[in-house]
Amino acid sequence: MFSERKVLLVVNPISGDKDKEEILLKVAAKAEEDDYVLSIFSTTGVNDLGEIRNLVKNLCPDRILVAGGDGTISMAAEAVTGTDIVFGIIPAGSANGLSADFGLSSDLDEAIEVAFGDQSIHVDAVRINDEISLHLSDIGLNALLVKNYENGDIRGKLGYALEMFKTLNEHENFRVRITTESATLETEALVVIIANAKKYGTGISINPFGDMSDGLFEIVIAKRIDFIETAKFLTGNASFDHDVMEVLSVENAKIECLDREVYFQVDGEYKGEVRELNASILKGFVRIAVP
Numbered sequence: 001m002f003s004e005r006k007v008l009l010v011v012n013p014i015s016g017d018k019d020k021e022e023i024l025l026k027v028a029a030k031a032e033e034d035d036y037v038l039s040i041f042s043t044t045g046v047n048d049l050g051e052i053r054n055l056v057k058n059l060c061p062d063r064i065l066v067a068g069g070d071g072t073i074s075m076a077a078e079a080v081t082g083t084d085i086v087f088g089i090i091p092a093g094s095a096n097g098l099s100a101d102f103g104l105s106s107d108l109d110e111a112i113e114v115a116f117g118d119q120s121i122h123v124d125a126v127r128i129n130d131e132i133s134l135h136l137s138d139i140g141l142n143a144l145l146v147k148n149y150e151n152g153d154i155r156g157k158l159g160y161a162l163e164m165f166k167t168l169n170e171h172e173n174f175r176v177r178i179t180t181e182s183a184t185l186e187t188e189a190l191v192v193i194i195a196n197a198k199k200y201g202t203g204i205s206i207n208p209f210g211d212m213s214d215g216l217f218e219i220v221i222a223k224r225i226d227f228i229e230t231a232k233f234l235t236g237n238a239s240f241d242h243d244v245m246e247v248l249s250v251e252n253a254k255i256e257c258l259d260r261e262v263y264f265q266v267d268g269e270y271k272g273e274v275r276e277l278n279a280s281i282l283k284g285f286v287r288i289a290v291p
């Protein structure tokens with residue numbers, strides 16, 4: 001008997017401050033062309049994870065497409081983990097770091113072709129306390145920037161640029177102890193990044209050693225601002241000064257903030273202040289459609 005193929009489109013109506021009408025129309029047209037029955041879920045910001053989990057259970061889609069920013073993409077990925085559903089990304093956030101890491105085009109037609117295409121790879125995620133991170137999470141300077149951005153009035157890259165001045169004035173370094181399966185390290189830090197991927201959505205490549213499918217994540221520690229050493233690190237030059245930048249490839253890590261609570265963000269979502277994080281790799285977490 002012929003069984004119909006189903007695709008679920010998850011849309012965040014507010015991400016990136018962009019109208020999603022064109023996305024809806026183009027995805028509907030492509031679904032019809034490829035003989036998929038399309039269902040649409042628009043996020044509300046309240047219990048979206050639970051709602052998407054229920055939809056996945058009841059609809060049993062073959063494919064799920066997500067039109068939103070990194071926060072929506074990570075949340076929807078969490079809803080499908082443990083299934084073999086192909087996950088397609090339609091970049092529609094203010095920064096879109098995840099799609100940049102997968103080499104996805106920002107052109108809508110191309111992104112839709114890939115999201116409905118046959119190529120896919122399994123990618124890892126990192127569990128950090130009760131959160132799932134597919135991309136980049138951190139404590140310190142950048143998390144404070146994310147907090148200030150969320151409280152600011154201006155969305156998009158301009159919003160980030162404006163909040164950067166305020167953030168640099170407000171930030172103070174902190175002391176941290178990092179315990180991994182192979183080492184313990186204690187240092188002062190500007191930022192500690194838990195990196196499954198390579199690039200922030202701003203295009204800054206913070207983890208040149210990152211591979212989202214290698215069964216490892218990186219802990220990147222920037223100890224202080226030093227432009228030359230930071231530039232060496234960011235360009236993948238392995239001779240950077242370890243007094244300035246440090247990178248550890250690990251499966252598990254415990255991060256303790258020794259002198260105070262520190263700002264924490266996960267995939268671009270501010271999560272409050274924390275004293276301790278426990279991070280572990282989740283291998284092959286989700287199957288993502290790629291070019």
Ligand SMILES: Nc1ncnc2c1ncn2[C@@H]1O[C@H](COP(=O)(O)OP(=O)(O)OP(=O)(O)O)[C@@H](O)[C@H]1O
Nearest residue numbers: 012015016017043044045068069070071072093094
């Ligand atoms: N309908 C909605 N109204 C308000 N907030 C929402 C809605 N749907 C989702 N959200 C919130 O959007 C956030 C995720 O945004 P996402 O990462 O997709 O985009 P973004 O590019 O970060 O968006 P922004 O334009 O805010 O920078 C989550 O905090 C979620 O709770």
